[in-house]
Amino acid sequence: MTVGPLGFGRTTMKYNKVVIFGVGLIGGSFALALRRAGVVGEVVGFGRSQATLEQARQLGIIDRIGQDVAADVSDADLVLLATPVGQMAALMAQIAPHLGVYTRVTDGGSTKGDVVAAAYANMGDRASQFVPAHPIAGAEQSGAAAAKADLYIGKKVVLTPLPENSPEAIARVRHAWELCGAVVSSLTAQQHDEVFAAVSHLPHLLSFALVHDLAQRDNRDQLLSFAASGFRDFTRIAASSPEMWRDICIANRDALLGELASYMQELDVIHQALAAGDANQLQEIFSLAREVRGNWTQQ
Amino acid sequence: MTVGPLGFGRTTMKYNKVVIFGVGLIGGSFALALRRAGVVGEVVGFGRSQATLEQARQLGIIDRIGQDVAADVSDADLVLLATPVGQMAALMAQIAPHLGVYTRVTDGGSTKGDVVAAAYANMGDRASQFVPAHPIAGAEQSGAAAAKADLYIGKKVVLTPLPENSPEAIARVRHAWELCGAVVSSLTAQQHDEVFAAVSHLPHLLSFALVHDLAQRDNRDQLLSFAASGFRDFTRIAASSPEMWRDICIANRDALLGELASYMQELDVIHQALAAGDANQLQEIFSLAREVRGNWTQQ
CATH class of the missing domain: 1.10.3660.10 (6-phosphogluconate dehydrogenase C-terminal like domain)
Known part of the structure; x- marks a missing residue:
């Protein structure tokens, strides 16, 4: 189910399919928040621990555990990379060739210069579909069990858009974070x-x-x-x-x-x-x- | 009204007259806590600000504003020095000659080496009546209005007794802090x-x-x-x-x-x-x- 770009402006965008890599505090809360906003069709989760994924499914964070990365990112509206930053480069290389034309990618990493460098090194032209983000909502807690729908309400999210990002890509990613309740601003990755x-x-x-x-x-x-x-x-x-x-x-x-x-x-x-x-x-x-x-x- | 030493052990001691120098958070809370314990006769307050003393009286922290230091410390059971540490040396010199034989003195200073040195320098033989204390109950708030009867409950108070202190003097001061709800321990001033x-x-x-x-x-x-x-x-x-x-x-x-x-x-x-x-x-x-x-x- 591939969807075209939705109008942006006052209209609430819909995200028919959202794919989350890493269903812990950051990724799980993102999924729960978008669900609560009522803008998500299906949420698919990937991760390194089958037990965590199963827990996330039972907690209602994801609808299903993904089996085929290539297939699931090809028709996703939105992909969130919420793994540790150290795992992102490999993940980017894995997903880039399969991203749909209208699939937008964002992340939840606490540093941005390294993530941007990884995107350029591993995503090729598809880096234009990646709008980096840092949600300022860390906590000592972690894991799927700590995820909650209101984690991002009133919290800051900093986007560090790439020159290659289209205004539409930036708007779609910004809107997703805003639907989570976050206050979104932008800086360069270096800033x-x-x-x-x-x-x-x-x-x-x-x-x-x-x-x-x-x-x-x-x-x-x-x-x-x-x-x-x-x-x-x-x-x-x-x-x-x-x-x-x-x-x-x-x-x-x-x-x-x-x-x-x-x-x-x-x-x-x-x-x-x-x-x-x-x-x-x-x-x-x-x-x-x-x-x-x-x-x-x-x- | 001079009172003799009361038995210590299981009996709750009484303090017929308590004199507080500095009726802010530390001194005011000490007075309120002893009052709540029902062990105090009269509480007399001294301080540099007449307005603060008046406020303390109106808040029920002290019974009366002291007029004559010499007279009031001569028959007090307990004196608390709760001024800034920088003012204690002069205060010690002022009260030492007038302390009653059974008057015990303690303080609320956050440092102890300097307070002990000031006691030796300014109290002469009467330093034996001074049992230094540090209540670990600071807060950003200060002033008489911030004083509260439960400030010391469960908080640590560290005594740094002098070799000149009698066991009875230490016991009376320790008991007063314990009546405030504090957990009292002892260290040397240097420790x-x-x-x-x-x-x-x-x-x-x-x-x-x-x-x-x-x-x-x-x-x-x-x-x-x-x-x-x-x-x-x-x-x-x-x-x-x-x-x-x-x-x-x-x-x-x-x-x-x-x-x-x-x-x-x-x-x-x-x-x-x-x-x-x-x-x-x-x-x-x-x-x-x-x-x-x-x-x-x-x-």
């Missing part, structure tokens, strides 16, 4: 990776580093027994997936190295101020931070 | 300051540093617009009082410099691993951090 190195990847690295530093101490149990709510919040993200964050750090290495170097310079300045007993400088640093943090509200 | 440099003071410094680093960027508004829940939790403590944290950092400078240097070495290791693209080393670091953070529960 995206620089921004998220600063506000997400670096804080994760710093939080892992603090816990790792304490974890190596002989008296770590005593230390942790006196840790309180400040420590709890500062280190919440140190409970994130080591594999996922390893991949993100490697994928966004250049931007993250720049942010880490900048932060280490900041600590040098603070170390010098503290060593000199310069209370005024410390107060100036803390005051600007408090002002900016106090005025910030999560959007 | 205390080393532990809290690691699990509290350093994380605050690191959180202030991250926000300060971003605050200086030309594109800070764009950066902050994409910050999400990881950033929110990591930087929550950067909204803390700059004055209070300036004082804590200066007061606990030596231990904090040691922790900061250790953390900067940790970042050096991570920077090298990232620059070398050493995914395995990053994963090892993140995995140990996740394991330790995942097993930690706030007590």
Whole structure:
């Protein structure tokens, strides 16, 4: 069942067939959200774990477990790549030759420069059908059981469209994310990776580093027994997936190295101020931070 | 009305007169908690702001605003120093000559080495009546209006008794904090300051540093617009009082410099691993951090 491009504008688009690769938190929630919006015909799921796929089917996330990638992507309206980023290059190479003319592809990866490079390297001309996306809706939870229809409501999704994308392709992918309830904006892949190195990847690295530093101490149990709510919040993200964050750090290495170097310079300045007993400088640093943090509200 | 030492053990002690210096979150909540426990006769408040004292009286935190420090501490059972630590030395010098024989003194300061040094320098022999304490119940809120009777329930309070303290003095102060609902433990002042440099003071410094680093960027508004829940939790403590944290950092400078240097070495290791693209080393670091953070529960 191949469908032509639907008008865009005020009309709600329909997606007669949606194919999800990776039916975990990101992919499963995308499927549930589109279902709830009432715009999806059939949802087909692929993945590496048959048990997870079966669970997703039983939870009503997907209608059926895909058996033939080539056949299922050939007449899909929309394909979501929601696997770990490290698996996307091979997946792109696998699907590209079989994509229907009107099939649009998007992804849920947290880094974009590497995903875009993988698309160019593995999709050939079909890269024009791929509109990269980063849904800012990560959580410590993962897996199909964690998927929920309202995960994306009010959350940001950043598209990093390619110059090869048609306005229609971008609109269809944007609309799908908007139907999930997300607030969609666009950046270049490089802008995206620089921004998220600063506000997400670096804080994760710093939080892992603090816990790792304490974890190596002989008296770590005593230390942790006196840790309180400040420590709890500062280190919440140190409970994130080591594999996922390893991949993100490697994928966004250049931007993250720049942010880490900048932060280490900041600590040098603070170390010098503290060593000199310069209370005024410390107060100036803390005051600007408090002002900016106090005025910030999560959007 | 001078009262003699009450028996300790299973009997609930009474505190016929409690004097609070500084009727904000810490001092006000202490007063409210002892009141709720039904063990207090009169609560007298002193402070630098007449408006705050009046507010505390109207809120039922104190019975009356003190007029004469010497007279009020001479027959008090218990005195709490809940001012900023920077004001304690002068306060100790002011009250020491007038303390009754059975008057016990405690405090609510977040650092202990400096408070103990101030006690020795300003209280003379009367330092034996002072049992230092650190209630681990800070919050971003402050002021009398934020005080609440249940602030200390289930929270840790660390005593750092002096060799000069009698067992009876320690027991009376411990019992007062326990009546507030706190879980009381003891460390030496040096142990205390080393532990809290690691699990509290350093994380605050690191959180202030991250926000300060971003605050200086030309594109800070764009950066902050994409910050999400990881950033929110990591930087929550950067909204803390700059004055209070300036004082804590200066007061606990030596231990904090040691922790900061250790953390900067940790970042050096991570920077090298990232620059070398050493995914395995990053994963090892993140995995140990996740394991330790995942097993930690706030007590």
